[in-house]
Amino acid sequence: FQFRFRTYGSTEGNVDVWLLDYVTVREDGMVPAPEFEEIAFVTKPSSFLVEPWTAMPWPHFVLNQNAYTADEAVTVHRSFGEGSNSQQNIGLKAQRVDQLGSVNEWTPPAGNVPNNAVSGLFTTDYVGETNPVPLFNPAISGFPTFHVSLWETEVGAANETNQDGVTDNDSIVHVQTFQDYYAYDDGSAEKAWALDGIGGELALRFDLEQPDTLEGVMVHFTPFFDDATPENFVLKIRGEDPDNPGQPGEALQEQFTLHQPQYFTDGYDQFQTYLLDEPIAVSGAVFVGFIQEDDRINVGLDKNTNTNPDYLWYKFPSTDWNASTIEGSLMIRPRLRVGQGSLAAVSDPTPAPAPAVFPNPGRGTCLFDLTSPSFVTIRDASGRLVEDLGLCQEGRVEWNAPEPGSYLVEGRNQGGASWTEVWINQE
Structure with a gap:
């Protein structure tokens, strides 16, 4: 026999999205079906940072991580079955995944039952229950990515079934990033937002926790009916209006480059850096x-x-500034040059002789010889930070690319002089 699943909706981009969770099929199934008692995760926290942040640069975070770490992380669960169930032995673990090691793990005392004899939907505050301090290892350097795992190990004691949880339902993972940007969004676009008018301007305020240098703006242009690839836009960076705190003020620097939206076909919810x-x-x-x-x-x-x-x-050319009333978070992020030295050196960079990167094109490994200690970063063709190599000493440096493509190898010596080389990986 066969199953057929049909969905009715638009195919013009990110419009009608649905998810088929799972289907259980058993040969010679029992009639009536046996009782099923289970507690399952429904949603995970959108961030383990204090509101409104979902992401921020690690060097900014570690300066006051207690203030920036969320003091609660609420998850939604559902208790299935005819009777009530208990949630027992919850746990939490934060593990760095962009490098090996750096694991922090906490488990509440055995037998802890934060939600006893519950039915239907209920919530659990994993941070409040486990009190993991600190959640992220402050000794870590670079721009880490963590998997924060949440789990529950047993359900059913309330109705004396003492049934173990179904493996696929008793754990969930949140990916917490600390890269070179701030973010309000969780990285998924459920809807689209646009200005309906010629010459419209949008401005998204970010209250930076530390002074830094703004390099660009990351935007997720979502496909939604109209293909905006031919449309032009100009970046706009403003300060705060001193007469109207909280509102956009004068431009910090005029921008003249015309940009066009870029869509991605090799993945969902990807950002382009301008x-x-x-x-x-x-x-x-x-x-x-x-x-x-x-x-x-x-x-x-x-x-x-x-x-x-x-x-x-x-705003539009003939209007004043207006606050958005549409619920949600726009998927725009400021990309910063974090930990790359003084602002003066970044704002007015001094060119330096660039080392030759070889072999170019290469097959997986990029080599270059430094004549002086330098801070080195690797970015992809869109400007996204791939890896921060930190301070590299004089001599040969070797870097292994994660995938084929073009990369920008950027360096800055301790005197502030900078260089950039393009390297192509064919393997």
């Missing part, structure tokens, strides 16, 4: 966004978080 004409030293409140030349450029809208009413502003 670099500024020149890096800008920023601190405190900064507004990042763009002015559209024509009409409607759809940006991804995360509906699992809701920061738009507090941080998103828009």
Whole structure:
């Protein structure tokens, strides 16, 4: 026999999205079916950082990680079955996954039952119950990515079944990133947001926790009915209006480069980085966004978080600034040059002789010889940080690429002089 699943909706991009969870099929199944008692995860926390952040640079975070780590992490669960069930022996673990090691793990005392004899939907605060302090190892350096795992090991004691949880339902993982950007969104676009009018401008406010240098703006342009690839826009970076705190003020630097939305076909919810004409030293409140030349450029809208009413502003050539009333979080992020030295050196970089990268094209391994100690980073063709090599000593440096493609090898010596080389990996 066969199953057929049909969905009715639009195929014009990120419009009608649905998920088939799982189907259980058993040969010679019992009639009536045996009783089923289970507790399963429904949703995970959108972040383990304090609101409104879902991501921030690690060097900014570790300066005051107790203030930036969430003091609660609420998950939603469902208790299945005819009777009530108990949730027992919950646990939490934070493990760095971009490098080996650096594991932090906490488990509550055996027999801990934060939710006893529950039916239907209920919540659990994993941070409040386990009190993991610190959640992330402060001795870590670089730009780490963590998997924060949550689990429950037993259910059913309330109705005397003492049934073990179904393996696929009793754990869930949240990916917590600490890269070179701030974010309000959780990385998934459930809807789209756009300005309906020629010359519309949007500005998303970010209150930076530390002074830094703004290099560009990351945007997820989501496919939604109209293909906006031919449309032009110009980045706009503003400070705060001193007469109207919280609102966009004057431009910090005029931008002249015309950009176009870029869509991705090799994955979902991906971001494109659009670099500024020149890096800008920023601190405190900064507004990042763009002015559209024509009409409607759809940006991804995360509906699992809701920061738009507090941080998103828009205007048209004949209007004043207006606060957005659409719930959700716009998928725009400021990309910073974090931990790369003084702002003066970044804002007015001095060129330096670039070492030859070889073999070019290469097959997996990139080599180059440094004539002086240098801070080295690797970025992909879109400007996304791939790896921070930190301070590399004089001599030969070897780097292994994770996948084929073009990479920017960027270096800056301790005197502030910088260089950039393009390397192509064919394997």
